[in-house]
Each structure stands twice: as C-alpha cells, then as structure tokens.
Amino acid sequence: MSDLFADDPAQPAASDEPAADAPLADRLRPRSLEEVIGQDHVTGPEGAIGRMVAAGKLSSMVLWGPPGTGKTSIARLLAAAVGMRYEAVSAVFSGVADLKKAFAAAETARKAGQRTLLFVDEIHRFNRAQQDSFLPFVESGAVTLVGATTENPSFELNAALLSRAQVLILHRLDAEALGQLLDRAEELEGPLPLTPEAKDALIASADGDGRFLLNQSETLYAANIPEPLDPAALGQFLQRRVAVYDKDREGHYNLISALHKAVRGSDPQAALYYFARMLVAGEEPLFLARRLIRMAVEDIGMADPQALPQCVAAKDAYQFLGSPEGELALVQACIYLATAPKSNAAYKAQKAAWKSARDTGSLMPPMNIVNAPTKLMKDVGYGAGYTYDHDAEEGFSGDNYWPEEMEPQSFYDPVERGFEREVRKRLEYWDKLRGERIG
Structure with missing residues (x-):
C-alpha cells in the first residue's frame, strides 16, 4: 500500500470522500484496513494491528517503514476502526505550541468520554525534550500515540518513549x-x-x-x-527517480554492511550490486575507497598481501582520473577483494595483541634485546647476549624476545589459504628450529 498516502493533518477524516479533483493517490486512499496493500503482516487478522482492532483496543505504536508504504493511512484507518477521535501533527511543521494544543484537546475529549488517537508524522524529527513531552499523556491514557518514521527508532527515539510503544515494521512494497x-x-x-x-x-x-x-x-x-x-x-x-538513500542515516550503513559482507563472503556479483547501489545513490567514491582498504586488511590480509596495494592504487587512480572514469578502478578493487582468498588472522592478531599489551602494562623487554647506547648501560647488562640473526645458522637465532615475567604468546594464526599457507609453513619451521635450539 502506498502511504495512501502522506495526508495533511488538516485534511478530513479517513471516512470522508476526497474531492473529485484531488490527487490520484488521495482518491485511491484505502477506506478500510482490508484495502491496505502490502502490509498484511501487521494489518491482517493475525497481525498486531489486526488483533488490536478485533479486540477494540489500541496500544501506542510506532510505524517504521520507507516512504509511501502506508503509515499515515493506517493511522487514519485505525482511528475509524475502533471509533477513536483522530488528531494529527507533523514534526516537520509543528512545535511545542501545537503539541500543547493537541494534548489539551485530547484531555477535553477524554472528559467527554472520547478517546484520541494522536498521529505524529516524522516523529523522529522531534528533539528529545519534545519526545519526552508525550510521556505523561501516553501514560495517563489521554492519547494513544501512533508515530510514523522512516528512520530506525532505536537510534532516533527516546528509550522511555519506545518502552511505551510497540514498534511495527512496514515493508517496502514489492x-x-x-x-x-x-x-x-x-x-x-x-x-x-x-x-x-x-x-x-x-x-x-x-x-x-x-x-x-x-x-x-x-x-x-x-x-x-x-x-x-x-x-x-x-x-x-519521466524523470529518473533518485534512490532512497541518506548518506548519514540507516540506509547508508545497511548498504555498506551489505557490501562488506558480500566481499567477505566471496560473492563478487552481490558486491558489485551493492557497490553500484551506493554510487548510483550519490555516495562519495572516496568513502567507498576507504571502506575497500579496510576490507583488504580486515578480511583478506596476508592471505593475499596484494589486496592492500590494489586498493590503495585504486584510490590513487580515482583521485587522478575523477568520476566517472576513476570509478572503474574502484570496481576493479572491489572485484579483486571479493575474489581473493580470505583471512582475518591479522585482524584477530591485532585485537589479541592489543588486549595483551593493555593487560601486561609496562613489562621490561629481556635484557638481550634492549637498547644500550651508553657504556654504563652496557656495563649493567643492557644488550648482553644478543644474537645477530644474520650471523646465525639459517638466519635464525631462536632467541627469546618476551619479557621475563611473561610466557611467549601466540597472536597470529595464519589460515591454510592463499599466501598465508606459505606463512604458516615458515612459522612452523621456525617453531621447530626454536624448539631444537632451546632443547
């Protein structure tokens, strides 16, 4: 169903017939919940709204969904379905005075035995203090609040308000x-x-x-x-419609998450789709270049050490060529990452090493590998016993490089994929030599 459709709060109630010259969307506005298209999961007999209407009692709710999915119409139809007085405000056009007026009218109606459904369009645009002003009237039952938002309520609405309202998700229309x-x-x-x-x-x-x-x-x-x-x-x-995408909002983070996971999952086709979605919607290409570089070091790492220089080169190529020619370099980097062997061993090693460094504080390195720039330091043992690895057999001394108070740790565990397979062989070989020389 469309937001059949973003009705002006000053328009007549849902049961009123629209004027003959009204916009097509208004003339096709559903006249009952049964006519609402595409949201059966909430408006149908088994949905939350369907059950509330059947019981004749509404609880406060927040309708969360993309534009044109029926939030305004559902609110109007809900009021008519349970015989409630309908009042609407828009956070875009309303201020504190409008809210006070709406609350006062609801209180007056309650004294006359009439319940009020207060519909608040774009509720996320009200600031925290304005959102808090709803609480006493919701708690007292003066109003049943139905808010509408295109933004994630978890980020945009007060926790106190959310605790008093059920969040119902409306789907984009298929x-x-x-x-x-x-x-x-x-x-x-x-x-x-x-x-x-x-x-x-x-x-x-x-x-x-x-x-x-x-x-x-x-x-x-x-x-x-x-x-x-x-x-x-x-x-x-017709003018081409610009994709629904706010670069500082949830849609931005959903798409970059999808891109990152498609690359990590070695699906170059899906990765290209989400990459294109973001560029077509107006994303800054250098933001995508930064994200590709991050993917190279987080999800590929030493499994393919060329992934990082590929991405840095793509970033440089884009800055040199500009749009749209330079975007092809970013596409190439995206494909390279999606088709590269994957390893997060370096990422996990970083996290483990950082934790160990925080936990162990300022332990002194062993004396054989500390710096000894003065005679006094050499006399007291700084640097004593250090073995220059290049002079050792096979270029490997097997010395202990860990603080005396600390057991050797293992942070980096290369996988059996790509170049890291060779790195693992080296580590295992050095561990063998170390064991032999210590033994």
Whole structure:
C-alpha cells in the first residue's frame, strides 16, 4: 500500500470522500484496513494491528517503514476502526505550541468520554525534550500515540518513549503490491498509456514507494499520450527517480554492511550490486575507497598481501582520473577483494595483541634485546647476549624476545589459504628450529 498516502493533518477524516479533483493517490486512499496493500503482516487478522482492532483496543505504536508504504493511512484507518477521535501533527511543521494544543484537546475529549488517537508524522524529527513531552499523556491514557518514521527508532527515539510503544515494521512494497495499485488506478482512470514492458519498468522505478508510483501514473494520464510508451520512451518522458538513500542515516550503513559482507563472503556479483547501489545513490567514491582498504586488511590480509596495494592504487587512480572514469578502478578493487582468498588472522592478531599489551602494562623487554647506547648501560647488562640473526645458522637465532615475567604468546594464526599457507609453513619451521635450539 502506498502511504495512501502522506495526508495533511488538516485534511478530513479517513471516512470522508476526497474531492473529485484531488490527487490520484488521495482518491485511491484505502477506506478500510482490508484495502491496505502490502502490509498484511501487521494489518491482517493475525497481525498486531489486526488483533488490536478485533479486540477494540489500541496500544501506542510506532510505524517504521520507507516512504509511501502506508503509515499515515493506517493511522487514519485505525482511528475509524475502533471509533477513536483522530488528531494529527507533523514534526516537520509543528512545535511545542501545537503539541500543547493537541494534548489539551485530547484531555477535553477524554472528559467527554472520547478517546484520541494522536498521529505524529516524522516523529523522529522531534528533539528529545519534545519526545519526552508525550510521556505523561501516553501514560495517563489521554492519547494513544501512533508515530510514523522512516528512520530506525532505536537510534532516533527516546528509550522511555519506545518502552511505551510497540514498534511495527512496514515493508517496502514489492512488485506484486505495486501492480495491485496500478490495477486500482486503471479501474478508476482507464488504461495507462504504456506497453506491458513499460508498466513493469514504471513499477521498478517506484522502488517500493506506492505514492511515487501513483504520482507518476497521474503525470502519464495528464499528458494525453496518444500511443503507448515503451520502456525507453517512458524513461525519456519521466524523470529518473533518485534512490532512497541518506548518506548519514540507516540506509547508508545497511548498504555498506551489505557490501562488506558480500566481499567477505566471496560473492563478487552481490558486491558489485551493492557497490553500484551506493554510487548510483550519490555516495562519495572516496568513502567507498576507504571502506575497500579496510576490507583488504580486515578480511583478506596476508592471505593475499596484494589486496592492500590494489586498493590503495585504486584510490590513487580515482583521485587522478575523477568520476566517472576513476570509478572503474574502484570496481576493479572491489572485484579483486571479493575474489581473493580470505583471512582475518591479522585482524584477530591485532585485537589479541592489543588486549595483551593493555593487560601486561609496562613489562621490561629481556635484557638481550634492549637498547644500550651508553657504556654504563652496557656495563649493567643492557644488550648482553644478543644474537645477530644474520650471523646465525639459517638466519635464525631462536632467541627469546618476551619479557621475563611473561610466557611467549601466540597472536597470529595464519589460515591454510592463499599466501598465508606459505606463512604458516615458515612459522612452523621456525617453531621447530626454536624448539631444537632451546632443547
């Protein structure tokens, strides 16, 4: 279902008929929860909202989902379904005075025996103090709060407010749900001037946003196009929709996480998809270059020591060439990482060594390997007994390099993959020699 659709709080109640000249999205707004498309997991008989409506009692909730998925419509329909008074405010346009007015009206209605559903659109835009102002009215039952947000409530809403509201996740609309919306539009307005392939392209361009889909459909109807458009002609007629992506918000972190895990999982096809998603959505290429460098040292490391210089070279190439030519260098680095042998042995070794360093404090290294720049230091034993490895048999002395108060540790454990397989052989060989010389 679309946010069938982001209704202005000042508009009439959900049961009122929209004006004949209202936008298509408003005229197709669902009139009951049963008409809501794509959110059966919450609005259906077995969903949280369906069960609340069946019981005739609502609890406060936060509807979390992408744009155009039905948050506003569900709130309106909920109030009508259980006979509650509906009031709405938007965090974009409302301030403290508006909240006080809404709370006062709810208190007055409660005294008259009328319950109030207070819908707060973009609730994450209210600051912490404003969010706290809801608490006493929610606790007293003056309002049943229904908040709507496109942002992760865990990050954007007060813990106290979240503890008093159930978070319900709305899904982006899939192709089937968006197709149902277009069917409703065509029942009302007639066939869209599109070939079947172009209709599929229009649905894909909506990126799960029902409101956007209907707005684009309305544009097509208004243009009085004489012949159906094919996908290429549709792309020329309509502006390309920019992907939903806020570089400082959750979508940013979800995509970079997906990219990193696809590289770690040696899936170059999925890695390229998420890499492209971020670039197409406007991500800064040098941010991706930094992340690729991090992947090279965290997930590949010594299994392929060339991974790091590949990524640094790609970063340099991008800075030299700029966009779009330089992006190919980053793509090459992404493919290299995804297809390289994987090892996090260096990453694990770093964490273990850092912990040991913190735990052991300032233990003195053994006297044979400490610096002895003065005669006095040499006289008291600094540097005594040091074996110059290049003079030892096979270039290996087997000396002990650990503080006397500390047993030798093993932080780095190379895997049996890629170049680290050879490194492991070396370590095992040196351990053998060390054991023989100590023994």
